[in-house]
Amino acid sequence: MTLLTSFFLQLPFMPEQASSFAQEVDLFYLALWGLTVFFTIGVALAAGIFMIKYRRKRAGEIPEQVEGAMLLEITWTVLPFIMALGIFAWGAKLYYQMYTEPKDALEIFVTGKQWMWRAQHPDGQREINELHVPLGRRVKLTMTSEDVLHAYFIPAFRTKADVVPGRYTTTWFVPTKVGTYHLFCAEYCGTQHSGMIGKVIVQEPSDYQAWLGGGTKEPPAAAGQKLFASLACNTCHYEKSGGRGPTLVGVYGTDVKLDNGTTVKVDDAYIRESILNPMAKVVATYQPVMPTFQGQVSEEQIANLIAYIRSIGKQDGDGGTAAPAAAAQPAAKPAAPAAKPATPPQSGAKQN
Ligand SMILES: [Cu+2]
Known part of the structure; x- marks a missing residue:
């Protein structure tokens, strides 16, 4: 065979x-x-x-x-x-x-946009129309689109996944061969769809680390922490309970009760939904007073906010998707420090 x-x-x-x-x-x-x-x-x-x-061998033959x-x-x-x-x-x-989402994967955030691919690595390194990945490591891509449907297709890896606006999709792989491979958009997405191509570069882990070392960057969790403050999220989401919104410390990866009696798992999708459509799933005992941030934050900023909330989430290292961004990247610098949101008296009106 x-x-x-x-x-x-x-x-x-x-x-x-x-x-x-x-x-x-x-x-x-x-x-x-x-x-x-x-x-x-x-x-x-x-x-x-x-x-x-x-076949009929003579005229008038009647088959048996x-x-x-x-x-x-x-x-x-x-x-x-x-x-x-x-x-x-x-x-x-x-x-x-x-x-099935892998455990202990290197998590890379990808956004599709007419007509390019952007990727953000756990330590903050970014790239456009390229994807650097280390050999032999499980790599998980969390993807979304800023505009229309795209699809992330790496023929040499035999992986293809839709990239959908308003939703996170994931795909994963373990690169087994150093080299440069094609990256295609596999979903017709407009006039320059055929130009929405790039390269996937598989490197030896040490080369990948060296590549990560270049350029200026800010880990997503740290960028998210800044954004959390500049959007004044911390005026309602305190480090401890008591704010107009629930505290976000330690909630990532847990189940929370909603005001309609159901529970929801705090994952990337739920946080994203709560930022853009806060009324969709309001946490029990809180008032539905949080304004939407639709149009104020880009997908990458949302990803950074999620990375921050994740970094102050459940800290028992239960692996899986709840691992802080930095845990997936041992040689990189640690993710943002634990929660440091200032807790000024109530102002603004945000609630999860
Ligand atoms: Cu596309």
């Missing part, structure tokens, strides 16, 4: 295999392709042979009546049934692997 796969790869229509998913996706594709070819040739061949074998063959019918029903279920199971397993 590996011989077959390698032969398959020699053909110019398969991109390089540069992520941990690539081989199995290709094998799966090869299996689908093999089954299709097998049955196409089999059916065509059988049709041809039967046409010749059972066939009364059915139970064994044959069961065989051609059960076998394809098993094959189809096998394809489903294999595909579902792959899908599950690819769309």
Whole structure:
């Protein structure tokens, strides 16, 4: 089978295999392709042979009546049934692997915009139309769009995920080969869609660290902390309870009770929603008085605010998505210090 796969790869229509998913996706594709070819040739061949074998040999010939063959019918029903279920199971397993968020991943925030890709690394390093990633490390992309639908497609990694305005989508991979690979937008997004391309650069971890070291940057959590103060969020969300809004210290990754009796998990999506549409899910015992910040903050700023709230969130290091941004990046500098929002007397009107 590996011989077959390698032969398959020699053909110019398969991109390089540069992520941990690539081989199995290709094998799966090869299996689908093999089954299709097998049955196409089999059916065509059988049709041809039967046409010749059972043709009318003399005028007025009356064919022999066939009364059915139970064994044959069961065989051609059960076998394809098993094959189809096998394809489903294999595909579902792959899908599950690819769309289950990994633990301890390097988390990179990506925004799509007509017509470019922006990425922000956990230590604040930014780039446009490029994505630097370290070899052999789980990398998780959290993505959103500033305008229309896009899709982040890295053929060599066999990963593709929609990038949707107003929502976070994620994808992940483990790069397995140093090199530079294509990055495409795979969703028609306007006149210059075809130009919305870039490069994914897989580096040795030490080279990646060196690359991170260049340029001026501010960790997202630190930028978020500044923004938290400049938007006056801290006039309602105190470090301790008692503000007009709930405290945000220690809430990330926990379940909070809402005023309608239900509970919600405090994750990226919930924080984003609460910034843009504060009335959607109001925390129990608080008044729905927080104004919307729609139009005042960019997606990147929202991501920074989330990074900040995450950094002052649950500190027990339970891994998963609740890990502070910096924990995913051991060699980088630590994320913002613990909460330091000033707590002046109430003014403004914000509440989660
Ligand atoms: Cu696009």
